[in-house]
Structures are given as structure tokens and as C-alpha cells.
Amino acid sequence: ETVLTQSPATLSLSPGERATLSCGASQSVSSSSLAWYQQKPGLAPRLVIYDASNRATGIPDRFSGSGSGTDFTLTISRLEPEDFAVYYCQQYATSPLTFGGGTKVEIK
């Protein structure tokens, strides 16, 4: 099983600041088969990035994904109030599909 480790667990930032979220895999994730999701309290997750760097429909361009192999990054260039949420990475290269433990981006 591919274990995904997200860091930091919590990121305290102010609106307008840059957020950098990391996702490390216990083994190489082939074909950049990695996605990022945003989840707000009481709601379903929302796809942000797929295939490591492709923005989902409707996702603003301040969100970007990068990385390959075992190290992946989600960057939010300038935080807007609606961006404060929990973010999960997910790999779909190998079964079972696995998620990271999440990074909470909170208002400082």
C-alpha cells in the first residue's frame, strides 16, 4: 500500500499569503497519478488538481500542482478567504487507492 504523508498538518496564514502544501509518497507514484481535494466542514471534498498538475474545472489559477515520483506540492499563490479548508492528496497509481491525512489551512 502506498502511504501518503502530508505536511504540515496545519498551516496558519493570512489572506493574500502563499500556501505551500506537501505530499510525500512511500513509493513512487507512477504517471503522476496524484490528485488534490479541498474539503470544508460538513461538505463533500472538491477536486482541485488531478494528474499532479491539471486544474479541475472551475478551479482558479491561483491553485497549482507540481511534483513527480514521491514528492508532490499544492501551491495556492495568494490565499482568498474561501481557500481556508482542509486539503487532501490522493494517489491512484496503485491499489488500494490511498489518501493523505490532510493539511488544514487556517486563518492566522
Place this chain on the structure above:
Amino acid sequence: EVQLVESGGGLIQPGGSLRLSCAVSGFTVSSNYMSWVRQAPGKGLEWVSVIYSGGSTYYADSVKGRFTISRDNSKNTLYLQMNSLRAEDTAVYFCARNGYSSGWYRGWGQGTLVTVSS
């Protein structure tokens, strides 16, 4: 408009059974990979099961032999039959539409809460 609406959750005793439904509108269930993902209270996301457009099904080890994923093409609905339920199955269960026959999830339902407790 694309919608996924889950139902069927509730309080059930350990060892009991429950069937979750996910009614879909805006696309055809049988033409897509469809999944169930769960989230225990205050915890992260866990993949549960997937059904491919061709009908093949796969399960997480934690539910294999106890849960069954299926679909009704005439009703455009996805199901999850859950038997021999355990306390550790307590979670919000989301149905999700996979993206382009891949493993990422392009759309999610609102979730339905299953609580396994005596």
C-alpha cells in the same frame, strides 16, 4: 445539472446490514467508473469500493467479503450493500464519479452518515 444524492444511512447495531443508494442525474452511471469513499468522524478519507463501466468491482481489504457495490442501470443508481457491520465502519459514506476512467474523483455526493453502535 450533475447530481449525486446518497441515502440509506442511519443507526445500525453491530452485525447488522444496510444498503446505501446514490441516485444520479446528469450523466449515466453505467458509462462511468463509480466509487464509494468514506470518512470516519473527524478523520480523513478512505477508499471503499469501485465499479468500472464494464462491471468489474474492487474493494478495500477492510470491507472485502462484507460490502458489495452494484448499480441499477434502469434507475441510474449506485448501491453499496453493507453486511456484518462493525463499529469501525461508522463514517460518512460518499458516492463519487471517477474522472475519465481513472482513479480521481470529479464529482461527489453530499454523503450519508452510517453509525454502527449498540
